[in-house]
Amino acid sequence: MSTTLERIAPFTNEPVKKFSDPQEIAEMQAALARVKARFGERYPLVIGGRRVETEKQILSRNPAHKSEIVGSVSSASAAQAEEAIELAAATFESWKRESFELRAEVLFRAAALMRERRYEFDALLVYEVGKNWAEAEGETTEAIDFLEYYAREALRYGGEHPIVPFPGERNELRYIPLGVGAVIPPWNFALAILVGMTAAALVTGNTVVLKPSSDSPVIAARVVDLFEEAGLPAGALNFIPGSGSVIGDLVVGHPKTRFISFTGSKEVGLHINELAAKTAPGQRWIKRVVAEMGGKDSIVVAADADLDAAVEGVAVSAFGFTGQKCSACSRAIVEAPVYEAFVERLRARVAKISVGDPSLPDTGMGPVVSESAFKSISQYIEIGKGEGRLLCGGNAIGDEGYFLEPTVIVDVAPEARISCEEIFGPVLSVHKARDFDHALEIANNTEFGLTGSLYTTDRAKIERARDEFFVGNLYFNRKSTGALVGVHPFGGFNMSGTDSKAGGRDYLLLFLQAKSISEKLS
Secondary structure (H helix, E strand, O other), X not given: OOOOOOOOOOOOOOOOOOOOOHHHHHHHHHHHHHHHOOXXXXXXXXXXXXXXXXXXXXXXXXXXXXXXXXXXXXXXXXXXXXXHHHHHHHHHHHHOOOOHHHHHHHHHHHHHHHHHOHHHHHHHHHHHHOOOHHHHHHHHHHHHHHHHHHHHHHHHHOOOOOOOOOXXXXXXXXXXXXXXXXXXXXXXXXXHHHHHHHHHHHHOOOEEEEOOOOOOHHHHHHHHHHHHHOOOOOOOEEEOOOOHHHHHHHHHHOOOEEEEEEEOOHHHHHHHHHHHOOOOOOOOOOOEEEEEOOOOEEEEEOOOOOHHHHHHHHHHXXXXXXXXXXXXXXXXXXXXXXXXXXXXXXXXXXXOOOEOOOOOOOOOEOOOOOHHHHHHHHHHHHHHHHHOEEEEOOOEOOOXXXXXXXXXEEOOOOOOHHHHOOOOOOEEEEEEEOOHXXXXXXXXXXXXEOEEEEEOOOHHHHHHHHHHOOOOEEEEOOOOOOOOOOOOOEOOEEOOEOOOOEOOOOHHHHHEXXXXXXXXXX
């Protein structure tokens, strides 16, 4: 491999297809047809490069047409998970010795392959998790960005690092990998977050045991194939979908698991953190946990805000991908002088959101991901009807898929359940604040701290929010979703996780440890 940091172009974000060109529309429709033609295909485990079929299968359903099976994925047993960890540990001994340059080259090739097949990955996201075309394309470009960005970052970490010179000694600082990592990604960014977590662990010289969400295992299987095609050696990435109750605790608690990279709910993240803190017999390290968890994200609308821009930002942030982003706006906090006007404009804007099959090009909002999500969100809507006034939505749509109307509940108290508990669906609560002080107080009243936005034309309010609005990603006069790799390093405070700042310059450090080497000169 001959790639060097000096020879490659600086990182730039992958352009997003807008599907305004007839050729792009035709290519997307062709990809949807190709992916649908593979519905029902079986996907094996991958352990040490070996494909393993199991009797127990995970059926991945199309949430827009729940009778359709996107794929049937083998489900790992405890013994198979144990084998995967052992083989990952054995492979680590060789993979860790490869150069940063060689490992980065694998990511560059993976990015090139994904770029060539972007429409098929878009189509998989449409069918397996219900994203509309725009949301799917945005996620695929983010996955490409993670590969390109982390490859460049690996080359930086593999280079020389400045230290203070000392007479009579030759000193250096180098970064070395940790070991076997359990990578446990979510379904809501089934491609981008999975790729980012996995690529970061691999490019830094670690090996991975990948346990994807049971709601999106087909996308994960295709990513594993892509990494192999890009030149990743057998055993570096092991694919073990399965029940959390069967293999989850085993993978996290295993003495040869060195770190756990997790994105998902607060409850599961806290359980992982607790389990990882217990030292297993034979364990030789303190396990590292990289956890990104939930959010209860607010957009504050000040009395001086551009109201049309604020309404648009709230609607897009709340109902993009059916409210199933950890960065989604689930609370709009509006100063009293503009509250009634905001509510009426929001009602009109939400009425324009089309709900339907995400495989169709003009669909605005698709289904929620699963039956369990549908039931949980529906229960919260009923709770919300008792905690505020239903402005719009609140109903299920048909019975072919897991469709819910975009739902807005207004006049909600800051301490209400729908104000404080993560719902993870198309439900927005709206709160009236007496003034800007009160708005910030409400914005900070949950246990989370992931994203937030402020709409205002007042520079003094912006400066106050910089200091007082306690979230990991804060935006002014724009939506709370859509963080770009390299531009908006992403991660939250409090119960939103360990603030890992995915897509930032510090992220790869979470998968490395520093070794200081000193030689006395004669």
